[in-house]
Amino acid sequence: MSLTLEIVTPEARVYSDTIDSVVIPTVEGEVxxxxxxxxxxxxxxxxxxxxxxxxxxHFLAVGGGFAxxxxxxxxxxxxxxxxxxxxxEHAVEDALxxxxxxLRDAAGSDPAEFEHxxxxxxxxxxxxxxxxxxx
Amino acid sequence: MASTRDIRRRIKSVKNTRxxxxxxxxxxxxxxxxxxxxxxAGRPYAELMARMLAALADHVxxxxxxxxxxxxxxxxxxxxxxxxxxxxxxxxxxxxxxxxDIKTPAKYAVIGRKGSQFIARTKRDLLADFSVxxxxxxxxxxxxxxxxxxxxxxGAVDTVEVIWPRFRNTLIQVPTxxxxxxxxxxxxxxxxxxxxxxxxxxxxxxxxxxxxxxPNPASVLDALLPLYINRQVYHQVxxxxxxxxxxxxxxxxxxxxxxxxxxxxxxxxxxxxxxxxITQEILEIAAAQFAAA
Numbered sequence: 155m156s157l158t159l160e161i162v163t164p165e166a167r168v169y170s171d172t173i174d175s176v177v178i179p180t181v182e183g184e185v186x187x188x189x190x191x192x193x194x195x196x197x198x199x200x201x202x203x204x205x206x207x208x209x210x211x212h213f214l215a216v217g218g219g220f221a222x223x224x225x226x227x228x229x230x231x232x233x234x235x236x237x238x239x240x241x242x243e244h245a246v247e248d249a250l251x252x253x254x255x256x257l258r259d260a261a262g263s264d265p266a267e268f269e270h271x272x273x274x275x276x277x278x279x280x281x282x283x284x285x286x287x288x289x
Numbered sequence: 290m291a292s293t294r295d296i297r298r299r300i301k302s303v304k305n306t307r308x309x310x311x312x313x314x315x316x317x318x319x320x321x322x323x324x325x326x327x328x329x330a331g332r333p334y335a336e337l338m339a340r341m342l343a344a345l346a347d348h349v350x351x352x353x354x355x356x357x358x359x360x361x362x363x364x365x366x367x368x369x370x371x372x373x374x375x376x377x378x379x380x381x382x383x384x385x386x387x388x389x390d391i392k393t394p395a396k397y398a399v400i401g402r403k404g405s406q407f408i409a410r411t412k413r414d415l416l417a418d419f420s421v422x423x424x425x426x427x428x429x430x431x432x433x434x435x436x437x438x439x440x441x442x443x444g445a446v447d448t449v450e451v452i453w454p455r456f457r458n459t460l461i462q463v464p465t466x467x468x469x470x471x472x473x474x475x476x477x478x479x480x481x482x483x484x485x486x487x488x489x490x491x492x493x494x495x496x497x498x499x500x501x502x503x504p505n506p507a508s509v510l511d512a513l514l515p516l517y518i519n520r521q522v523y524h525q526v527x528x529x530x531x532x533x534x535x536x537x538x539x540x541x542x543x544x545x546x547x548x549x550x551x552x553x554x555x556x557x558x559x560x561x562x563x564x565x566x567i568t569q570e571i572l573e574i575a576a577a578q579f580a581a582a
Contacts, residue, residue, distance in 0.1 A: 164427040196503040
């Protein structure tokens with residue numbers, strides 16, 4: 155028996171495949187999901203999502219969202235998501251530097267903008283951590 | 290009758306106009322395709338969001354969250370989505386007609402330059418204006434939605450509604466007003482999302498009734514509802530972009546066709562004038578010869 159995993163962001167469907175198991179980072183810690191899991195709706199935290207399929211493990215960086223487990227379907231609704239292969243370390247580093255610089259300038263300005271920048275920094279951090287650890 | 294030189298000048302100017310409108314039509318056509326594609330890319334997200342809301346709806350009390358509770362409406366909050374640029378036919382004017390119909394006190398947050406100009410001109414209460422780029426990113430729209438949610442929670446406005454030119458097809462854009470907050474009927478909202486994404490609602494399974502919420506239903510609701518509002522507004526902005534580019538394409542196509550027609554008429558007139566001048570000259574020469582003979 156296998157699971158169907160779907161990860162979508164507002165911009166695109168990032169991942170859709172049949173898998174053996176998945177580990178999702180949630181606000182309450184990591185949750186491992188195997189076939190036959192009880193129906194679950196949970197909040198996803200920034201972090202790495204591990205997908206196991208046929209012995210191989212794939213990594214994705216996800217940032218904020220929700221995950222739903224119903225029957226043999228796992229659906230993740232994320233603000234950001236990117237597969238490990240697609241992470242461009244240099245681009246992310248540049249983006250991180252830019253966002254951090256903006257964050258310093260923006261301190262005390264529009265809170266929504268500030269929060270958005272913080273989110274970018276967090277997600278960039280997650281991507282970098284994932285990429286570096288895998289080398 | 291106008292002189293041949295005047296007509297030639299007009300022909301030249303109409304030709305230039307036709308060239309410009311033709312170029313604008315092509316640009317709008319390619320942008321329209323992109324806008325429609327990005328509207329489509331948001332559909333899986335809409336679908337999933339709808340299913341999660343539906344699952345949640347059965348498990349929560351409407352008093353649990355301020356977004357779910359109705360209150361007396363003193364001031365309406367309206368998000369008005371328009372284009373930045375003109376030359377797109379009656380698109381913005383149609384949307385403004387809906388705004389003009391609002392007689393009760395209302396405050397506005399506007400996306401797009403045309404809208405903020407209109408609100409300022411008609412001396413309505415403008416809370417804030419935003420602009421978004423041509424390829425709208427989710428983060429740009431989030432700022433707008435979050436601003437309005439804050440106004441709602443602070444009590445500055447008692448509803449949040451969106452007025453935008455809804456995209457039906459390339460020829461038809463319908464100016465639409467849709468209430469977002471309060472979410473009096475979560476089920477209706479879910480059906481609306483299904484309608485947006487063009488899917489049939491998935492019937493709730495028995496297993497859904499024992500769904501586990503982590504950490505708990507209230508906090509999931511706290512996080513999911515703002516996200517739902519964000520997505521809804523994002524979808525509407527994408528929609529209005531698709532509308533804008535289609536309206537512009539159609540307007541420019543009409544302008545181009547008109548220019549072509551005008552050009553035909555002018556060319557005919559020019560040829561007539563030229564022929565008349567030649568005939569006149571021949572007559573004069575012939576008359577002069579007669580006189581000399």
